[in-house]
Amino acid sequence: MMVSNVTEITFWAIDGPSVLTGSSTSNIRRINHIAKEDTSRFSQNLTMGSVNFNDETRSVISDVGDIGNVDFANDGSFYNYDQGTEGPIIISAPFPLVEGKPQFVAVNERIFNPVTIRNTTTEAVTLWSVEIYDSKPKDCFTLSVMEPPSPDSDDQSFVESFSLEDRTLLPGKTLTIWLSCKPVSKGLHTTAVHFNVDDDRIERMGFIMAEDKISRSLTSNKPYNRPRRNKPLLPKLYTPGGDNAGVKVIRTSRPAKATGRSYRYKLSEYVIPKNIRDMIESKTTPDALMEGLSRKNYVAFFKTLIIMEEMKLEDDMRMYDMQNVTLRRKYRFLALEVPGLAERRPSLVQGDFIIAKPSSQNEDNAFPLYRGHILRVEAEEVHLSFHDDLHSYHSEGDRYDVQFEYNRLGMRRLYQAIEAAGKLDSDLLFPEFASNQRSIETRRLTPISCSLNEEQTRSVEMIIGCRGGPPYIIHGPPGTGKSVTLTEAILQLYKNRRNTQILVCAPSNNAADHILDRIVKENGVEIRKGDLLRLNAQARSLDDIKPDYLQFCSYDDEEMIFSCPTFENLVRYRIIISTYTSASLLYAEGLQMGHFSHIFLDEAAQASEPESMIPISHFYKRDTVIVLAGDPVQLGPVIFSKDAENYGLGRSYMERLCESKFYKNGNQNYVTKLVRNYRCHLEILSLPSELFYQSELISCKEADTLYPLSWKDFLPKPEFPVVFKGVQGVDEREGNNPSWFNRIEASEVVEVIMDLIERGVRGHDIGVITPYRQQVIKISKALETFVGSEIKVGTVESFQGQEREIIIISTVRSTIKHNETDKRHCLGFLSNPRRFNVAITRARSLLIAIGNPHIICKDEHWNKLLWHCADNDSYKGCFLPEKEDNVVDLGSETQQDNNTSYNWDGDGGDQTNFNGGDDNWGEYHPQPPAGDNNWEDYSTRIPDGWGGADNWGDGVPGADNWGENPTWGEHQHPAAVADNWGQDSPEIAAEADNWGEGSPLPVPGNCGKV
Structure with a gap:
């Protein structure tokens, strides 16, 4: 690249920066830092110039360290010979990359590499000098004309320096010099070496990745094999609700625990109408979506979105189809190995179904299919139960073709709830059209808890004085x-109200248990055992709930499962606590609209609108008080289908209401905003307050509870408990798992934790948040090996609603392509503001x-955090980038306001439908934590009670009925959703990739908006 008329040149010599002014450059032929085809996309990052050496000037790179962010696999012109730009003097690449990545070397271990300079001309050339132009970290590379001695050599003659001078290279001859590096810290080490040949300057870059024993212990022994983006589907054995004419299916009998119970309200099949299925498969937008959301088409609109979500789940389940596989006996069941099961989402879970056909059978439908169900999932093996015939006839070595189906119970409950919502008052669904504005008369409150502030007291008074109408909303940030x-x-x-009956719902078992814990532990009120019920799904493990709270649960000791009490017993409870989806069991048992005087939906911003409608549509009557609590600028619903998400399924009922003019005006009869934060240190709170809460947050944390003096000196600036540690690692993948990990960052996390523990910090006071499931696994493994302390490591989603004294965030990604499209895909998980908001608001006393x-x-938000630390002298680590012109304008393409488009495991699938490049930036799939058998904690599709008696065989097609009336979009009545979609770990669904989804449906500008 040629640079002329340069008026100011900044360069880094060995002893520091210099500035030349008034220089002009025009007579140098070649600079090999960037190939011709690369110049446009790098021109903003690199400023280069070169002049005749008689002028004693240097070529210039404005930030040589930026080379550390090069996409090694695709930008070879940074470090390799390019005949088109360099001509006949061939200089080899120092420290050639290995599989597209820098070579690894242990910290404090010397590594050296020969660099050859070959003269292919017929004339002698003068090599005026070879010099190290700049290194990061400073002075970490050296040059020598001698091969460095081995570590145990006593040779004293070896000499190294930062430059070599004046040699003549004869025609056809090759000169070998040596470039060495002895890293003193972890991370990327870079150098730019200048070769001044005759009147030309040629540049080469060198890269070394230094690791320590912790990062080395995490090295993968399984090379990454990129999964096929669009796996060809095997012939379909069976279509749930489809045309299966002539197919004989032998189904398994129901488990004993699901028998002997008859619900008052049955749950319909809700088979997807063929015309709607055909439209979505052909990428034709159904009319209900084109019209946008309105009161008139409310039912049809959300039913269509649920269908889109269900069809996406159907397609994703096809990834598990297999042919010619063996089943082996395991106890009373059959076991099947499913390669890659732990790495994909949606995963197979307890209660899903399997269709099996002996591989030897032909396809003329003369032989039956066996339809069984999954009893247990262990790593990459599923335990299966089929009809007794198959168990009896099966022999070791028999081979089968298999197809999996997800349990439709959850979807059917959503369809049912939306149908029921069609009969709700318009004031509840679209309160801006309410005919009457309510005025609440409040009475002076005598608090049971002495810790209420002014806003909290007012909101409680409003709830007590409220009588029906639109929901009362309590919103505010964490803490x-x-x-x-x-x-x-x-x-x-x-x-104080003896006639009240209260339903309390939360999106997860953990959140529901948290409410139970608060209610039971409050000293001001004694809850009688017969007044409170903690309703649990049958599939929930007994070990998952505290023994002290079993007295509030309905548990069948004989069947060893949780159960729903009978109608006669349910009506006696004053308070019932459940997940959103388990609330449908109450309707199935026969509880009527208006049974509950108050319905509280906690963490309402995390539930999709159909999920919120499960408790509301079944039990709301005109005088029922609905209370929604949550934070609509943190994580929201977990959606698999990109199209359904874009049309509005990814937006919660609470968020939709908060965006309406009716609630935006802050009328205290309908909404309270809590702004006093009791969790975070002022400096931890200041950035999220500025970015997401209009700078309204007030820090109320007591000064003497901020952090112990024993680790206060850990901070670069004692009064500023936010630290950024800069590490230039390398992101890697392994095996068939597209989830990223960064061993260098994992090591840094462990070292920080070891330092804190030595200062007296307890392990359970520390939490580690990272976007990718593989990084969760790597950090957990390293902690187990080197620390042994019980420290929670998880994704952002797994930390929502939780807090720790100290939070450490590992961002993982450390390579970026230098064009704007790929920056978007690489930064996808980072550039989701809601995940950023959750991540940085989990810490009470220290954020690292x-x-x-x-x-x-x-990314603008992470950039602000970086400079928030740097400007307060709280940055440690590698050199910083320039402060200006760093932020990429990701615009609407990143859907920054959407909480599930760009996933923190996350793991990976940025859900961007990106098809370019081998690396598929941001692509990922999650996997459950190693050794965790509590599947409900990370499954988004575990059914409530296996479908109970309301139809074992939930996915088996019945009449093509939407409720009792086949008319599309008509308003019928409901019953119960999988416990739960995103219930305990919504990150799992958020990480689903769009394999095979194709181009998204067009989204009208008004879709999903009121």
């Missing part, structure tokens, strides 16, 4: 006391971010 407020309101009603500053600075 502002939303759960405290809900608990106070529930206890006030229980204590670990990552590559040259990568994260491309």
Whole structure:
């Protein structure tokens, strides 16, 4: 690349920077730092110039360290010979890459590499000098004309320096010099070497990745094999609800635990109408979506979105189809190995179905199919139960073709809830059209909890004084006391209103248990055993709930499962606590609309609108008080289908209401905003307050609870408990798993934790958040090996609603392509504001971010965190990028306001439908934590009670009926969804990739908006 009329040149010599002014460059033929085809996309990052050496000037790179972010696999012109730009002097690449990545070397271990300079001309050329132009870290590379001695050599004659001078290279001859590096710290080491040949300057870059024993222990022994993006589908054995004419299916009998129970309200099959299925498969947008959401088409609109989601799940399950596989006996069941099961989403879970056909049978439908179900999932093996015939006839070595189906129970409950919602008052669904504005008369409150502030007290008074109408909303960021407020309101009603009956729902078992814990532990009110029920799904493990709370649960000791009490017993409870989806069991048992005087939906921003409708549509009557609590600018619903998400399924009922003018005006009769934060240190709170909460948050944390003096000196600046540690690692993948990990960052995380523990910090006070499931596994493994302390490591989703004294964030990604499209895909998980918001608001006393500053600075929110630390002298680590012009304008393409498009495991699937390049930036699949058999904690599709008696064989097609009336979009009535979609670990579904999804449906501008 030629540079002329350069008026100011900044360069880094060995002893520091210099500035030349008034120089002009025009007579140098070649600079090999960038090939011709690369110049346009790098011109903003690199400023280069070269002049005749008689002028004693140097070529210039404005930030040689930026080379550390090069996409090694596709930008070879940075470090290799390019005949088109260099001509006949051939200089080899120092430290050639291995499989597209820098060579690894142990910290404090010397590594050296020969560099050859070959003269292919017929004339002698003068090599005026070879010099190290710049190194990062400084002075970490050296040059020598001698081969460096071995580590145990006593040779004293070896000499190395930063430059070599004046040699003549004869025609056809080759000169070998040696480039050495002895890294003193972990991470990427880079150097630029200048070769001044005659009147030309040629440049070469060298890269070394230094690792320590921790990072080396995490080295993968399984090379990455990129999964095929669009796996060809095997012939379909059976279509649930489809045309299966002539196919004989032998189904397994129901487990004993699902028998002997008859619900009052049956759950219809809700088979997907063929015309709607055909439209979606052909990428034709159904009319209900083109019209946008309105009161008139509310039912049809959301039913269509649920269909899109269900069809996406159907397609994703086809990834598990296999032919000619063997089943082996295991106890009373059959076991099947499913390669890659732990790495994909949606995963197979307990209650899903399997169709099996002996591989020897032909396809003329003369032989039956066996339809069984999954009893247990262990790593990459599933335990199966079929009809007794198959178990009896099966012999070891028999081979089968198999097809999996997800359990439709969850979807059927969503369809049912939306149908029921069609009969709700318009004021509830679209309150802006409410004919009457309510005015609540409040009475002075005597708090049960002495810790209520002004806003909390007012909201409790409003809830107690409220009589039906649109939902009352309590919203605010983490740590502002939303759960405290809900608990106070529930206890006030229980204590002072004898005729109240209260339903409390949460999106996960953990969240529901948290509410139970608060209610039971409040000293101001004694809850009688017969007044409170904690309703659990049958599939929930007994070990998953605290023994002290079993007294509030309905548990069948004989069948060893949780159960739903009978109607006669349910009506006696004053307070019932459940997940959103388990609430449908109450309707199935016969509880009527209006049975509950108050319905509280906690973490309402995390549930899709159809999920929120499960408790509301079944039990709301005109005088019922609905209370929604949550934070609509943190994580929301977990959606698999990109199209359904874009049309509005990814937006919660609470968020939709908060965006309406009716609630935006802040009318205290309908909404309270909590702004007093009791969790975070002021400096931890200041950035999210500025970015997401209009700078309204007030830090109320007591100064003497901020952090112990024993580890206060850990901070670069004692009064500023936010630290950024810059590490230039390398992101890697292994095996068939497209989830990323970064061993260098994992090592840094472990070292930080070891330092904190030595200072007296307890392991359970530390949490580690990272976007990719593989990084979760690597960090967990390293902690188990080197620390042994019980420290929670998880994704952002697994930390929502939780907090720790100290939070450490590992951002993982450390390589980026230098064009804007690929920056978007690489940064996808990072550039989701909601995940960023959740991640940085989990810490009470100390927040530590670990990552590559040259990568994260491309996103505006992470860039602000980086410079928030740097400007307060709280940055450690590798050199910083320039402060200006770092941020990539990701615009609407990243859907920054959408909480599931770009996933923190996350693992990976940025869900961008990106088809370019081998690396498929951001692509990932999650896997469950190693050794965790509590499948409900990370499954998004575990059914409530296996479908109970309301139809074992949930996915078996019945009449093509939507409720009792086949008319599309008509308003019929409901019953119960899988416990749960995103219930305990919504990150799992968020990580689903769009394999085979194709181009998205067109989205009208008004879709999903009121």
